[in-house]
Amino acid sequence: MTATNPTAVQVPPRRVLELIHDWVTTVDHKKIGLMYIGYSLVFLVIAGFEALLMRVQLAIPGNTFVSPQVFNRLFTMHGTTMVFFVGMPILFGFGNYLVPLMIGARDMAFPRLNAFSFWISAFGGVLLYFSYLGGDGLYGAGSAPDVGWFAYAPLTAHAFSPGHSTDYWTLALLLSGVGSIGTALNIVATTLSMRCPGMKLNRMPLLVWLYLVVSMMVFIAVSPLTAAQIMLVLDRYLGAHFFDTQAGGSAVLWMHFFWIFGHPEVYILVLPAFAFANEIIPVFSRKAIFGYPAMVAATIGIGFISLSVWAHHMFTVGLGAWGNTFFTFATMIISVPTGIKIFNWLATLWGGRIHFTVAMMFAVAFLFQFLIAGLTGIMLSVAPFDWQLGNSYFVVAHFHYVLVGAILFMIFAAFYYWYPKMTGRMLSEKLGKWHFWLFLIGFHLTFDFMHVPGILGMPRRIYTYESDRGWMIWNMIVSSGAAFQAVASLLFVFNLVWSFFKGAVAGPDPWDAWTLEWSTTSPPPPYNFAVTPTVDSRRPLWDLKHPEDPDSSYEM
Amino acid sequence: MSGVAVIRDVPIKEWNLPSRGKVGMACLIAAESAIFIIFVVAYVFYLGKSLNGPTPRDVLELPIVSTVCLLSSSITVHFAVSALNHGKRSLCSLWLAATVLLGSIFLAGTAREWYQLIYHDGLTIQTNLFGTTFYSLVGLHATHVVVGLLLLSLVLIFSLGGQMGAKHTERLEVLSLYWHFVDAVWVVVFLVVYVFGR
Numbered sequence A: 001m002t003a004t005n006p007t008a009v010q011v012p013p014r015r016v017l018e019l020i021h022d023w024v025t026t027v028d029h030k031k032i033g034l035m036y037i038g039y040s041l042v043f044l045v046i047a048g049f050e051a052l053l054m055r056v057q058l059a060i061p062g063n064t065f066v067s068p069q070v071f072n073r074l075f076t077m078h079g080t081t082m083v084f085f086v087g088m089p090i091l092f093g094f095g096n097y098l099v100p101l102m103i104g105a106r107d108m109a110f111p112r113l114n115a116f117s118f119w120i121s122a123f124g125g126v127l128l129y130f131s132y133l134g135g136d137g138l139y140g141a142g143s144a145p146d147v148g149w150f151a152y153a154p155l156t157a158h159a160f161s162p163g164h165s166t167d168y169w170t171l172a173l174l175l176s177g178v179g180s181i182g183t184a185l186n187i188v189a190t191t192l193s194m195r196c197p198g199m200k201l202n203r204m205p206l207l208v209w210l211y212l213v214v215s216m217m218v219f220i221a222v223s224p225l226t227a228a229q230i231m232l233v234l235d236r237y238l239g240a241h242f243f244d245t246q247a248g249g250s251a252v253l254w255m256h257f258f259w260i261f262g263h264p265e266v267y268i269l270v271l272p273a274f275a276f277a278n279e280i281i282p283v284f285s286r287k288a289i290f291g292y293p294a295m296v297a298a299t300i301g302i303g304f305i306s307l308s309v310w311a312h313h314m315f316t317v318g319l320g321a322w323g324n325t326f327f328t329f330a331t332m333i334i335s336v337p338t339g340i341k342i343f344n345w346l347a348t349l350w351g352g353r354i355h356f357t358v359a360m361m362f363a364v365a366f367l368f369q370f371l372i373a374g375l376t377g378i379m380l381s382v383a384p385f386d387w388q389l390g391n392s393y394f395v396v397a398h399f400h401y402v403l404v405g406a407i408l409f410m411i412f413a414a415f416y417y418w419y420p421k422m423t424g425r426m427l428s429e430k431l432g433k434w435h436f437w438l439f440l441i442g443f444h445l446t447f448d449f450m451h452v453p454g455i456l457g458m459p460r461r462i463y464t465y466e467s468d469r470g471w472m473i474w475n476m477i478v479s480s481g482a483a484f485q486a487v488a489s490l491l492f493v494f495n496l497v498w499s500f501f502k503g504a505v506a507g508p509d510p511w512d513a514w515t516l517e518w519s520t521t522s523p524p525p526p527y528n529f530a531v532t533p534t535v536d537s538r539r540p541l542w543d544l545k546h547p548e549d550p551d552s553s554y555e556m
Numbered sequence B: 001m002s003g004v005a006v007i008r009d010v011p012i013k014e015w016n017l018p019s020r021g022k023v024g025m026a027c028l029i030a031a032e033s034a035i036f037i038i039f040v041v042a043y044v045f046y047l048g049k050s051l052n053g054p055t056p057r058d059v060l061e062l063p064i065v066s067t068v069c070l071l072s073s074s075i076t077v078h079f080a081v082s083a084l085n086h087g088k089r090s091l092c093s094l095w096l097a098a099t100v101l102l103g104s105i106f107l108a109g110t111a112r113e114w115y116q117l118i119y120h121d122g123l124t125i126q127t128n129l130f131g132t133t134f135y136s137l138v139g140l141h142a143t144h145v146v147v148g149l150l151l152l153s154l155v156l157i158f159s160l161g162g163q164m165g166a167k168h169t170e171r172l173e174v175l176s177l178y179w180h181f182v183d184a185v186w187v188v189v190f191l192v193v194y195v196f197g198r
Helices: A011-026 A029-058 A069-100 A111-134 A165-193 A206-236 A253-284 A292-308 A321-333 A336-350 A358-381 A383-389 A393-423 A427-448 A453-455 A472-502 A540-547 B020-045 B066-084 B089-120 B129-160 B164-195
Strands: none
Touching: A029 A069, A029 A111, A029 A472, A069 A111, A069 A165, A069 A206, A069 A253, A111 B089, A165 A206, A165 B020, A206 A292, A206 A453, A206 B020, A206 B129, A253 A292, A253 A336, A253 A358, A253 A393, A253 B020, A292 A336, A321 A336, A321 A383, A321 A393, A336 A358, A336 A393, A336 A453, A358 A383, A358 A393, A358 A427, A383 A427, A393 A472, A427 A453, A427 A472, A453 A472, B020 B129, B020 B164, B066 B089, B066 B129, B066 B164, B089 B129, B129 B164
16 A cells, blocks of 8 residues: 555656556455545535535526526436435445454455446446536537436436436446445445454444445345336337326336335435444543444334335325325334434443544534434424425425535544544644534535525525525525535545645554454555454454453443 | 554354355345336236236236246256265256256247237337336346356356366355246246236
């Protein structure tokens, strides 16, 4: 790994080619993990830029910064990119890197499948953006999909979306789905078949448990999307009638299939954030996680229940009283295991000795923000309330509160926590604090106030609005927050790059943590462990550092 | 390696974990089952909803021979695994060849049925909802049969070349799991399309 020789300045061209060849052909889970993470950071910046453009357009009424057609493409691409080419890759990237290390394994179960999954996902992302050039959409030569990230039928039928922009959307997601299923398969096989001796299932780090549940959810959730995509392609090119109302087909069927994917998908995105919290909060509270078995049970509960709530995205379709009632109750039930997790995190903090490192600051913000996001979710789960606020900016505010306020904040925390392990350098805490406070201010400016235009009736996916609606002041505030977030994100990227060369040397265990990845060098050698470890408890490094008081005395 | 915690390797009495090949194949089967379930749901949802054109009752006949062949091929592939486990290479090749043959007969039967449906009964994927859902569901299954046959043929070639031994049993078993899955899907498709749906 190049990080071990930071003083190297001149690299001859042949060496660069060797380096590139090494990374392109690697099957090492650590390198693949880093490639996933790097890839998703690039798309984070691109999709963030798309969001900025939208916020500029919406800041004042009657704005003509972008045309309506461009705006439609922007919200479609922003959503699709963020979910499939930022969220999924970054979470699988961290999973790829950490799971084998945390269970004392040498690599993933299927290293070549791992590499294949990465490259096919990467190709999917490139294909999606190639649509700007090759899309040939309704409005002229070449463009990106503009059908919304959920591409409802019959807008996606060939008659209403001629050209190829929708097909780029479909194919990109198909490829991304194949990659996701491959990585999920790898994670399950690795977790079940490659744990080091002594690491029983109830001794695994909670991160590994959560990734196991996430992967199983991927099998059940991503496949319906794959099936729906195949149906859409058949409709568009072979004259099939899956979603063709003129032949008796049903556009609502697409909605069902999409949301049977779409709802578990958001739990697939949030569970890794919980996984990071489960590792980071205990270490910086200097206490083991409170209620490990309850955390496992709650996670499995969330996994199961999330498969049964999908039609809360369809309350305005007309499911009937029984349908609406069922999905309202199911959605409310999911707050129980989620609440258990929040209480357990609080109980971990309680009585601990808290170290406010930047990672911990992001984790604490996550706790507050995830709670609020969950509360607005419960509000929306009440079907009649959703009839007023569905498809409004209240919904946009809710899900961004989860996606940015919970997930992105924990991703930032994970960066500050594991960057030392991955590169051998510490991220600058000073820059980190600037990043944190600027991003916090920007996040709250944007997404707290975004609830208001929603309640005042502002719909989603509109490219502008009249000046007499009373929405302008709120939109201006929302847009101003975007500027803070942009600056903070750039600071973060700068921190990543600067610290790689100039950051303090980390050593194997800078945080005095307890799981197996901290027993290797930073960065770990390609083989991870010179000798396969044997563990006796959930915190093997605690046992090593405190042989007079090992965890194995307390655990069952 | 100063400063790195070394965890002593203390031997543990028994540490048996499931084989990763089988776990991996089980995961793949789970994912593929979910895809098939969605197509079956679409088929069932659209039963009786076609606006015009042929109905299942009009044009479908029970594909008894094909079904018997496909289900028997599960038995033959099981015998192939068993033979390899006992190191009997030629017997393994024989059972593998039987499996490929039976699977091919199934595909040929499907092809004949589709020819009949398209050219004599006028049922295509475009005709109506029945056509759409029938061809996509049965076609998706047939695609999985084709992939399975390709893999089985590859293994047959290895077996005939004398390169396979008892130590490869595990891998052949993983492939046979896939083949059993394909057969199980056919049982569901058969029941839904040809029995309950007509």
